[in-house]
Amino acid sequence: MKWIEFIQEWITQNPTLYSIFKYAILVGFVLFLIQLIRRFLKKQVTDTSARYKSQKGIEIIGYIILIILSFSYFTGSIKDFTLIIGLFTAGIAFTLQELFLSIAGSLYIFIVKVYKPSDRIEINGIKGDVIDVDSIYTTMMEIGQWVESDNYTGRIIKLSNAFVFKGPIYNYSQDFPFIWDALNLPIRYGSDMELAKSIVIKIASEILSEYTSNSKTQWKGVVNKYYIEDAVVEPSLAITLTDNWIQFNLRYIVDYKKRRSTRHLLHDRIHEEVKKTNGKVILASTTLELIKIPEVKVI
Structure with missing residues (x-):
């Protein structure tokens, strides 16, 4: 082919221009x-924030690679372009490690x-209901924080999926x-204890009967699936x-969304039931009760 012979002849006659041309192609490839x-x-x-930092990181790594490429190319100490590609790839992997971890986390x-x-979880100190999981982020409707009990705060949180590798995940x-x-x-001393307990x-038992019944069946599944001992699900x-009152501690099981x-x-x-006892059972408090006011003699 005549055009191939022409190119080979031009390269032989103009080695400097060919070297500059080859360098320009390498630089253009890196910039691309x-x-x-x-x-x-x-x-x-x-x-x-993550997008801005990632883009800036890629720019910095790209310019460093260009500097190394230019120095190596013109000094002739590194002639294999695959080494440059390797350095560039390593730089990308380091800069985008959070992104790669997020994608791996989603898988x-x-x-x-x-x-x-629909699951309620706590991860990285944040508690909420999962409303979406994509390739990079888990989206949650936050609960708790300044709002008492397990109520929504109204804030929607996007959390990197990389956090599944960085700490515990609590699933409710x-x-x-x-x-x-x-x-x-707190039950006041002197109350009818048997009546209070009943x-x-x-x-x-009346309010929690449905939760107790449903939880028994599902707890059997948990015991069969995991290495865990059986547990009491009935109210106890x-x-x-104490120094001030008799403390009743009622422990019971409940639906995680109806606590x-x-x-x-x-x-x-x-x-309401305590009020119907007509004083046989009294709820205690830290209110001070003065039994007798001492007499004060004025001289």
Whole structure:
């Protein structure tokens, strides 16, 4: 082919121009990779801060590679372009390690079934209901914080999937959608203890019967699946004598999403039943009671 012979002749006659031309192609290739990766990050990373840092990191690594490439090319100490590509790839991997971890985390979440949308979890100190899981982020509706009990705060949180590799994950609903809760009741000394116990146990059994029945079946599944001992799911009452009152500690199982409403219902029903005892059972408090006012003689 005449044009091939022409190119070979031109290269032989103009080695300097050919070297510059080859260098320009290498630089253009590196710049093209930088822009390509920047555009990929702009589309895939939704978090503004993470996107900005990743793009800046890629630019810095690209310019460092260009400097190494220029020095090596013109000094002739490194002639193999594959080494430059290797350095550039290593730099990309270091800069985007959080992104790669997030993608790996999403696969881990899906395959191992760590959690799924609708689960209530706590991860990295953040508690909430999972409302979406994508390739990079887990989106949660936050609960708790400044709001008492397990109520929504109204804040939607996006958390990197990489956190599944960095700490424990607390799942409130996987396999066993119930939790144990406790209620403390201060009973005044002198109250009818047997009557007080019967009131608490009766009300707890009535209100919690559905949770107790459903949890028994599901707890058997947990025992069969994991290396764990059997547990008592029926309401249990423990009594502790304190300096000020007799403390009733009611421990019971409840649906993880109905903890607050159930506790309110227990308090309300127990208070109503205690009032019906006409003073036989009295709820205690830290209020000071003056039995007798000492006489004061004025001289």
